[in-house]
Amino acid sequence: MFEADFLEEEKAQIRSPDIFGIPPDGVVVIFGKNWMIGLRGVELSRDSKIIALAAAILSGSGCGECYFYTSGYTNNKRNMSEAAAMRSYGFPLTPCLLTVNIVFEEDSFDTYSNVFNVVQMLIERKLLDRPLIIITSKYHLKRVRDICYIHGLMYVIPIAAEDIVKYCIGHTALYKLALKPYIESFRYKVNYLIEWIFRAALIFDTKGLLARLLTQRRTKWY
Secondary structure, three states: OOOHHHHHHHHHHOOOHHHHOOOOOOEEEEEOOOEEEEOOEEEEOHHHHHHHHHHHHHHHOOOOOEEEEEOOOOOOOOOOOHHHHHHHHHHHHOOOOOOOEEEEEOOOOOHHHHHHHHHHHHHHOOOOOOOEEEEEOHHHHHHHHHHHHHOOOOOEEEEEHHHHHHHHHOOOHHHHHHHHHHHOOHHHHHHHHHHHHHHHHOOOOOOOHHHHHHHOOOHHHO
């Protein structure tokens, strides 16, 4: 009950995300949050699914000009990058994308390298002067923003994936029966404490080495 295709019959009821004010020329960057062991084997974590849903809702509504999905081949059980898996998960909501460009960054293994690699791609594509909209879990948002600042990105608009799905599909069965219980769970709230520690460490550890050591996702883990 955590799958995007459950929204198939409720597509017409998805509220417009225009309230989030994403600039038409904005570059939207979607950050993955790892995998988990589910009923069907290794699959995207609940957090990554929420982020993927939020990204699909935004892109399907034509918000922004370009979408970067970031995270590499962090799971050797599937011949697919985390970035591509997130795009694939949200595909039922947006099978036809005519107004936005999709780009995959598939070489990174943690938040710091996510940002670093995306910055290099923005430079190559001459998009560094565009508004940068970062989409990730609410508890992860501030650390991503701080790392963007470290890399000299100042025009950053952070938006929590949970806020997008709550506003746009909060009335659907998928949200009420699956997403909301997880977001309100103790397990989810523990992530805030973990991220607070990592953010505090950035004051002295500007390259995020501690967080990278503890959170770096390697294929051998799976």
